[in-house]
Amino acid sequence: MEEREITIVKGKRSTPFSRGILAQTLSQAGAKPELAHRIASEVRAELLAEQRYTVEEEEVLARVRDKLIKKDALVVERLDKWRILRESTEPIVVLIGGATGVGTSTLAADVARRLNIQSVIGTDSIREVLRHAISPDLVPALHKSSYAIKPEDIRIPVKEENTTLYGFRIQASQVAVGVEAIVDRGLKEGTNLVIEGVHLVPEIILDRYRDHPNVCSLVVYLSDEAAHRSRFYIRALGTAMRRPAEEYIAHFGEIRQIHDYIVESARRMGVHTVENFSIENSSDAAVEIVANRVSGIAEKAARRPSSLLLDASARGG
Template sequence: MGFEYLTNQIIVKDKNYEMPFSKGILARSLTAAGLKPSIAYSIAREIEEMLKEEGVKVINKDELRRRVYYYLIDKNYCHIAEKYLLWRRILKKHPIIILIGGASGVGTSTIAFEIASRLGIPSVIGTDSIREVMRRSISKDLVPMLYESSYTAWKAIRTPLPENCNIYITGFERHIEPVLIGVEGIIDRSLTEGLSVIIEGTHLVPGFISEKYTTMPNIIFIVLTLSSEEFHKKRFSARARVSNRPMERYLKHFKIIRMINNYIVDQAKKNNIPVVENVSISQTVEKCLEIITEKFINLDDGNDDDF
């Protein structure tokens, strides 16, 4: 028995599933195309009302896409309509992989989830989870840095370092290397499966991920930063309010976290990876979507008949 027997809502059907029409889901994909969230939501509501007035009970996803496109054109949102369709076409035909790096607390997970929600990408993986998996497969004796945090990894260094070598950054580099093996494994798997994914976290450092990946047309790498130390500090207290991560730990190591932030930004500049200031969530997401769209526009074959 399908949803149509259980609800008076319009049912949206795809090849493999069906679900009730959601104004929220439609509004999010419209914001990804550049509409303000409030306008996106009213347009989603207008489209739902229009379909209801026409007596539509079930609509196929391609048909819905076509209806949304022409509705936007009708309302003079031609540029948004093109971008909306562009994203639907890209995501339908290509798995895309978005890597969002940045020092602890700059907001990689917050921004990754926002982008995923707007683009309809079902999977966001944090590098701290990948690190947890790697810890189960590599012994502490072999790579003690892996068992530390990014900003305490230096404590596990046992061999003498050359003079002028920054011990905190060397510790960080040794900490991220094994995690990147897991990251590359996930990228390979996503490409094989044809699934889009966003990977986020402090272990994604430009120059450390093999060029084989960073030069692929369907993989994009963005680094987030916060130039203001004051804002950065406040993020840890904001996070502590909603999670089990005590801000004291991060404030205690704040100088090293800032060093890591500056190092990641330098690496991004050296490797031509875009760096985005994460001050306001909405502006950061918009900027990232702009960078992402510019990169993936080349994947689109421009076949307008394809809804």
């Protein structure tokens, strides 16, 4: 005999109960995939056993919370904060900085997925736009890789040992113009954004937004140099990189110099740092930082008619 379908309702909307959507929602809030799927299956089985074929979304979420409290209370707290963020009319801008190869782009994509933010922008893309607008004759450092700037690109006397950081700061300052324009426009228009990249230097960009309640800044790092070095080979295997890993390894000393500068700058400026050994743990930490940062203003702001279990594929940030 075919089982009857369970319908989830919220207001005037309804949708068939989906274990996949419920498990995805719990995973986005930080639950382990196995636990998320188990709870989703348990809730569905209970509703069928009780012959509850039309159920309010709030009741489904209440059942989920009761189960989570017994199995992973931390996820309950994250789910509550995450829900407030999802329903808030306040814009959220997440800035994720870090040296080349530490995983800012991977982390940014995962954080955006979990917060349901559609716009993820890399500072390399912003730099590329600026390169088309600013001639290399005017700012040579802008047209080089962040770790490969030479003394002749700086045009003022600089000690050789200071060339890497001085040139990098010149480039980051130029890219900051584009980053700030995008952030300010996003805040003005109420658009949720994640921006990531090496150019988000605390002393240059992140500090400007340190006290803005809608902007959450963090820096990703890898304290283990061997782990950092290996990331370039892993990335080369997993993606169609134009530049081979050897090019990055050839400049690894300069990349680590920039890495240490960014991390030390973050600590001086009071910007959160996250060690990216595991993308799962790093994403948990990043979402927690964002939730703690902006849930206060989100809770006070107006709520939009949002659902966690309806129209999951169409929800936008």
